[in-house]
Amino acid sequence: METHLFGRLTKVEVARRRLLAAATPTRRVEEVPVEKAFGRVAAETVRAPRPVPSFARTTWDGYAVRSADTESASAHRPVELAVVGEVFAEQAYSGVLHRGEAVAIATGGAVPHGADAVVLFEEAERQADTVRVRKPVSPGDRISRPGHDFPRGSVLTRRGTELTATALGTIASCGVPKVRVYARPVVTILPNGNELLSPGMPPKPGMIYESNNATLAAVVEATGGIAQTVPPLPDDPARIEEGIRQALATSDVVLATGGSSVGERDYLPRILPKLGTLLFHGVAVRAGKPTLAARVGDRLVVGLPGHPTSCLGNMYWLVLPALRRIGRRPGPGWHEGWATLGSDAVAPSPGLSTIVPLRFERGRAYSTFRGSSIITSLAGATAFAMLPPGRRIVRAGQRIRVCLLDPPLGPGAAS
Amino acid sequence: METHLFGRLTKVEVARRRLLAAATPTRRVEEVPVEKAFGRVAAETVRAPRPVPSFARTTWDGYAVRSADTESASAHRPVELAVVGEVFAEQAYSGVLHRGEAVAIATGGAVPHGADAVVLFEEAERQADTVRVRKPVSPGDRISRPGHDFPRGSVLTRRGTELTATALGTIASCGVPKVRVYARPVVTILPNGNELLSPGMPPKPGMIYESNNATLAAVVEATGGIAQTVPPLPDDPARIEEGIRQALATSDVVLATGGSSVGERDYLPRILPKLGTLLFHGVAVRAGKPTLAARVGDRLVVGLPGHPTSCLGNMYWLVLPALRRIGRRPGPGWHEGWATLGSDAVAPSPGLSTIVPLRFERGRAYSTFRGSSIITSLAGATAFAMLPPGRRIVRAGQRIRVCLLDPPLGPGAAS
Numbered sequence: 121m122e123t124h125l126f127g128r129l130t131k132v133e134v135a136r137r138r139l140l141a142a143a144t145p146t147r148r149v150e151e152v153p154v155e156k157a158f159g160r161v162a163a164e165t166v167r168a169p170r171p172v173p174s175f176a177r178t179t180w181d182g183y184a185v186r187s188a189d190t191e192s193a194s195a196h197r198p199v200e201l202a203v204v205g206e207v208f209a210e211q212a213y214s215g216v217l218h219r220g221e222a223v224a225i226a227t228g229g230a231v232p233h234g235a236d237a238v239v240l241f242e243e244a245e246r247q248a249d250t251v252r253v254r255k256p257v258s259p260g261d262r263i264s265r266p267g268h269d270f271p272r273g274s275v276l277t278r279r280g281t282e283l284t285a286t287a288l289g290t291i292a293s294c295g296v297p298k299v300r301v302y303a304r305p306v307v308t309i310l311p312n313g314n315e316l317l318s319p320g321m322p323p324k325p326g327m328i329y330e331s332n333n334a335t336l337a338a339v340v341e342a343t344g345g346i347a348q349t350v351p352p353l354p355d356d357p358a359r360i361e362e363g364i365r366q367a368l369a370t371s372d373v374v375l376a377t378g379g380s381s382v383g384e385r386d387y388l389p390r391i392l393p394k395l396g397t398l399l400f401h402g403v404a405v406r407a408g409k410p411t412l413a414a415r416v417g418d419r420l421v422v423g424l425p426g427h428p429t430s431c432l433g434n435m436y437w438l439v440l441p442a443l444r445r446i447g448r449r450p451g452p453g454w455h456e457g458w459a460t461l462g463s464d465a466v467a468p469s470p471g472l473s474t475i476v477p478l479r480f481e482r483g484r485a486y487s488t489f490r491g492s493s494i495i496t497s498l499a500g501a502t503a504f505a506m507l508p509p510g511r512r513i514v515r516a517g518q519r520i521r522v523c524l525l526d527p528p529l530g531p532g533a534a535s
Numbered sequence: 536m537e538t539h540l541f542g543r544l545t546k547v548e549v550a551r552r553r554l555l556a557a558a559t560p561t562r563r564v565e566e567v568p569v570e571k572a573f574g575r576v577a578a579e580t581v582r583a584p585r586p587v588p589s590f591a592r593t594t595w596d597g598y599a600v601r602s603a604d605t606e607s608a609s610a611h612r613p614v615e616l617a618v619v620g621e622v623f624a625e626q627a628y629s630g631v632l633h634r635g636e637a638v639a640i641a642t643g644g645a646v647p648h649g650a651d652a653v654v655l656f657e658e659a660e661r662q663a664d665t666v667r668v669r670k671p672v673s674p675g676d677r678i679s680r681p682g683h684d685f686p687r688g689s690v691l692t693r694r695g696t697e698l699t700a701t702a703l704g705t706i707a708s709c710g711v712p713k714v715r716v717y718a719r720p721v722v723t724i725l726p727n728g729n730e731l732l733s734p735g736m737p738p739k740p741g742m743i744y745e746s747n748n749a750t751l752a753a754v755v756e757a758t759g760g761i762a763q764t765v766p767p768l769p770d771d772p773a774r775i776e777e778g779i780r781q782a783l784a785t786s787d788v789v790l791a792t793g794g795s796s797v798g799e800r801d802y803l804p805r806i807l808p809k810l811g812t813l814l815f816h817g818v819a820v821r822a823g824k825p826t827l828a829a830r831v832g833d834r835l836v837v838g839l840p841g842h843p844t845s846c847l848g849n850m851y852w853l854v855l856p857a858l859r860r861i862g863r864r865p866g867p868g869w870h871e872g873w874a875t876l877g878s879d880a881v882a883p884s885p886g887l888s889t890i891v892p893l894r895f896e897r898g899r900a901y902s903t904f905r906g907s908s909i910i911t912s913l914a915g916a917t918a919f920a921m922l923p924p925g926r927r928i929v930r931a932g933q934r935i936r937v938c939l940l941d942p943p944l945g946p947g948a949a950s
Binding site: 154155156157158159170172173174175177179181207208210211212226227228229230264268269270283284285286287288289290291292293294295296297298313314315316317318319320321323325326327328329330331332333334335336337338339341342347349383385426428432490491492493494495496498499501 | 569570571572573574585587588589590592594596622623625626627641642643644645679683684685698699700701702703704705706707708709710711712713728729730731732733734735736738740741742743744745746747748749750751752753754756757762764798800841843847905906907908909910911913914916
């Protein structure tokens, strides 16, 4: 056993930007029915192939009339019109409405040619084949003209935007049954370490249960990706390299956890340069210094620390923006804001940035950090702050810039 | 064709509460692997079957020592200890550490019996079989005691909470491979109306494309439910009733859209009382008055208006809280807050509440409502206000209570 030291550490912001720059937005596209496309990212700008409505529709139950016929109508001297037809919603009156005529029409029905207004049922008095109108109507009354909702050629959704309920509704409403969306990014999580047991296996002295599969898969799924998990590999460089190569064949991103530092058994720093271009090794951040990344063609391999808090913290800060870029989702995956610290936050080294997970209580932010190996360090955290190097203590009461996670690291933020 | 009038309208808040009270939280439970459980609702309170860590672990690379041996150590008079073994992470030192001994140990390794502190590699000087320590260490230094992360019996997640990345990580880290979660609620959407065409079919005069399948399915999926969609049924009471009965066999909720008013062809008000207990018919809200609901055993049937804006508005305000309750998700599906109106909002009738979809621009809220048949009424809306009856205009500059949707009705809220 021997220990090595990191060379020059890469500033956390530089590491984040390098990973982001190396992330290739996916070009894989799928076609999915509008009923199944919620939350997916549009791979095309959808324009309306026809106006909506595509014909003049009435917005109420009533009588389609020529408004000019009703000009003189009053309670004392009602106008009497001949009812020449009835139009249910799906029908169209085949003829043309002439002077002195009315057609009974249900909400949503096509307004007959010649008619230019609709008299409400409640404001008319039906008598066998005639109807009495006691109030004048104006041209366009209770009629939705073609294109009133949106004209032909309207942009219903733009390429690269997340599909919402309303966007999908507008697409369906002009008859488009499917929408082209970007494929979900596939992320394989590949833990390594002789000390790792898969959950469910019997406990063994000196061994611990692997938990990064669960936390990283959650972040991947929450980001619209597909997470593939692999049982932990032993500290065997050939098997780890083979595992990464296999994963690369089916993945946009491979997240190898553990073995990312500079110790004798940390094989990732030796494997990654063989596979592609090393982007960085060693990040000036606590927790999470032993992190490295490589670009392999249009794919990424990231080696994350095995400690659960370091692993998940760097997953959010470094990997999430890149993963969103691959999946064509806008933004880094958090909203920036300001918060007032409820208690002192300690930055342990003037040379390192510090990632501080935060929970909120009565409007103030409190650090939940208890140690990088302590997974409950993140329980209840819904945001984090990245404190810059060079300051050892940030005092309670100070305003700090925070990143509000979406989805949150811990419980308590949803609903 | 004849027109009927609604009887007494049910206040919107009363309708919402009745539907919520009639919603039966699901009792169906599934067991899913921790890597697949993100966002699901825990159907059990998970307690740690063992402490984490389950043995004393070192948190750094170094030498496990008896701290008492280092008491007198200084730069000038280092203490020399015999290195009697090496412990990689997954191993355990079989013997007991005696006075004057040290064991080289890697991060995460089990601290040998007898040792009570770890000296950092960097602060020790190895010489063949001995190591020189130049600084005293205190008991517990760089050791994570059993249960330091969390003790045996700790509550890792409570029944009824949404599973987050961290909760799943804690569950995995004490060896639990699966978690029992509530089944996703199944919602069948069943449009009816002779005028409705499925998207993708050729256009026909007088016919419109069905879009509520797309919008309602989006809300269901975003709420963690499973949406089943059915092509539009014609205005045939027997077929609609049969469709609802069939849907009820496989669904927690049936959302029938269209045919919910009081016209000749509005069959839902005649069908629903045959199936179960009518909860209300006619809601004092604009848009969305023609809405009704029935409880059928532990299931719900809701008849929503066919107009897309009325339909989606009532889906949010009336159905979403009930759907979340069935799926055991806390909260109504929105966050309440206050906003300042950017322009006047008009409440059309003193007897009706008004649901106003809102978009935000430079910190002010603007109504996006253009008419209940106009689906673009909701484009860009990320919140809504429910204005109480009895006030015709709410002026620009006024503060109003708003419901911020999660997920939003329209684009622009995410990231």
